[in-house]
Amino acid sequence: FTMKKLLSFLLIFLSTFFFSQEYTFDYSVKINHKSLTTNDNEIDSFLFYFNNSNQNSLYNYNNGDLSLFDFDNKKKYVLKELKDKTIQFSKMYDLSNQKDEMQINIISVDKISDNNFLIKTYKNRNSETPNLILKINIEENENITPKLYLLDLSRNIHHKILLELQKTVGKNNFLIKSIEIDYRNGYKSFQEVTDLYIKRTVFKL
Numbered sequence: 324f325t326m327k328k329l330l331s332f333l334l335i336f337l338s339t340f341f342f343s344q345e346y347t348f349d350y351s352v353k354i355n356h357k358s359l360t361t362n363d364n365e366i367d368s369f370l371f372y373f374n375n376s377n378q379n380s381l382y383n384y385n386n387g388d389l390s391l392f393d394f395d396n397k398k399k400y401v402l403k404e405l406k407d408k409t410i411q412f413s414k415m416y417d418l419s420n421q422k423d424e425m426q427i428n429i430i431s432v433d434k435i436s437d438n439n440f441l442i443k444t445y446k447n448r449n450s451e452t453p454n455l456i457l458k459i460n461i462e463e464n465e466n467i468t469p470k471l472y473l474l475d476l477s478r479n480i481h482h483k484i485l486l487e488l489q490k491t492v493g494k495n496n497f498l499i500k501s502i503e504i505d506y507r508n509g510y511k512s513f514q515e516v517t518d519l520y521i522k523r524t525v526f527k528l
Contacts, residue, residue: 346381347374347523348381349521350373352373354371356514358510358512359512368517369385375468377395378478379391379392379394380392389403389410397419398417398418399418400412400414400416418478423477424480426446426447427483427484428448429444429446430444431444432487434491435458440460441456441457442484443455444456457504459502459503460499460501460502461498462499463498466496469489469498469499470499471502472502472514472516473504473512473514
């Protein structure tokens with residue numbers, strides 16, 4: 324599935340459903356995702372579109388599912404690519420009242436080695452054990468605002484973690500190359516960026 328084809332059918336869909344909306348994506352990355360909890364060694368790949376001007380993003384999964392996050396309007400759109408390459412609208416979620424999935428008030432970021440960081444989050448100062456652990460590898464890139472690609476938590480938690488990471492790195496712009504996630508509930512996963520595409524695409528609807 325090529326990026327050109329994706330952009331083509333996205334343009335058709337967005338012009339049909341979102342009316343007078345505009346979505347701009349400066350970059351896209353191909354990401355390999357693997358569960359560290361199971362032993363099947365299965366790797367899923369997906370494309371993630373994002374930009375630096377706002378937080379809007381698009382996930383394109385190999386099974387034909389698409390998720391568009393419009394944080395400007397606090398909406399999430401779930402879409403489906405059919406066999407004939409047309410796009411079917413599935414659901415819309417209101418993100419205006421999105422709540423954090425866990426309490427995070429303390430975040431520690433330690434530099435393990437060059438470009439490698441260990442992040443632990445805690446419910447409060449009295450917490451003895453972290454409720455989330457991240458191992459992150461970054462790559463220098465002066466043009467990209469970092470994103471947490473598949474951290475299945477609220478936008479607010481994303482913002483908190485990225486802010487503390489940027490403080491420790493000493494830079495606002497860099498690419499998160501890989502991330503190992505331990506949700507502390509028995510599930511762990513690993514994600515790695517294999518390709519970076521630099522192409523600004525504007526959808527005028």
